[in-house]
Amino acid sequence: MLASGRDSNHLVYKTAPKDPNWIFAGPEFHALHHVYPDRYIGSFIKLFDWVLGTAYSFRGKRFVITGGSGAFGQAIVAELEREGVQRVQDLKFGIDWDHEHFEKATAELSACDVLILAHSTEDQDADCNSAVQLVRLFKQNRSFSESSSTLPEVWYVGSEIELLPSFGIKQLQRHSRSKRRFLPHARSFFDDPDILYRHIVLSSFWLPMGTLPLPGGWAARCAMCWIRRGARYIPAIHPGIAYLNYLKFMHWVPYAEDADKL
Structure with missing residues (x-):
């Protein structure tokens, strides 16, 4: 509550920056989840997205x-x-x-x-x-x-x-x-x-x-x-x-x- 719902994975970006991590799901990766709620699902590591193929979205591009x-x-x-x-x-x-x-x-x-x-x-x-x-x-x-x-x-x-x-x-x-x-x-x-x-x-x-x-x-x-x-x-x-x-x-x-x- 004190942080208004923000933590290390919830930063505000106008444009989600390039994700520097290949295995961990950082704020850059999580920002994309808010753009595509059915994608970029992992909250700590990207294993789930690797298995299901949800680490990218083609929709509307x-x-x-x-x-x-x-x-x-x-x-x-x-x-x-x-x-x-x-x-x-x-x-x-x-x-x-x-x-x-x-x-x-x-x-x-x-x-x-x-x-x-x-x-x-x-x-x-x-x-x-x-x-x-x-x-x-x-x-x-x-x-x-x-x-x-x-x-x-x-x-x-x-x-x-x-x-x-x-x-x-x-x-x-x-x-x-x-x-x-x-x-x-x-x-x-x-x-x-x-x-x-x-x-x-x-x-x-x-x-x-x-x-x-x-x-x-x-x-x-x-x-x-x-x-x-x-x-x-x-x-x-x-x-x-x-x-x-x-x-x-x-x-x-x-x-x-x-x-x-x-």
């Missing part, structure tokens, strides 16, 4: 995706629509944005909650640069929205090629250079307090080769399963290199030197 026509893009859009999201907008390259005019996507980015980057091009420099520029544009126009009770999110679709060799295959070499060039930016976004960044790791042969060792729907469902449990590094494939890549991503990848430049 607005999504924007690049690369929505790709194998994984189509599959993840179908999964999101089944979850009852408010909408999923596909940003089409050459129409809604291009490598010279990212600002064309400003209206869509400022009105969404989650940006999914699933596009891939032959030009590794343009591919990395486009991902960085779209994230920065999203942050600039959406991060500090006073009307939102949750942080904006970025989901980036990476690949096992971030760790695997390219075996002399030219197509894989281009794909590898693109994904590895983005890693320092990904690491910076992962720790950015103003966005919630998720790194989704697919099989190395998906995007450049166009032949899927596993069905697109299976990988999308795997990614959604991890996200429901609050994961931010997501191995959306069979157990393998993606799990080893987690160690590289978290401990050996440096931060981008120009992470704060717009």
Whole structure:
């Protein structure tokens, strides 16, 4: 009564901040329970939410995706629509944005909650640069929205090629250079307090080769399963290199030197 019902787990936030704990349910985690009463249920540890998949809510969120026509893009859009999201907008390259005019996507980015980057091009420099520029544009126009009770999110679709060799295959070499060039930016976004960044790791042969060792729907469902449990590094494939890549991503990848430049 003296504290008006507030304790260490009941702090007042306009926007729930990023949760720094992976096992304990602190005030950041509990704040999300007040936004989504049927989610974020654990009061001390997150075991209950891990088991039942209640450490995330898709309900009512607005999504924007690049690369929505790709194998994984189509599959993840179908999964999101089944979850009852408010909408999923596909940003089409050459129409809604291009490598010279990212600002064309400003209206869509400022009105969404989650940006999914699933596009891939032959030009590794343009591919990395486009991902960085779209994230920065999203942050600039959406991060500090006073009307939102949750942080904006970025989901980036990476690949096992971030760790695997390219075996002399030219197509894989281009794909590898693109994904590895983005890693320092990904690491910076992962720790950015103003966005919630998720790194989704697919099989190395998906995007450049166009032949899927596993069905697109299976990988999308795997990614959604991890996200429901609050994961931010997501191995959306069979157990393998993606799990080893987690160690590289978290401990050996440096931060981008120009992470704060717009």
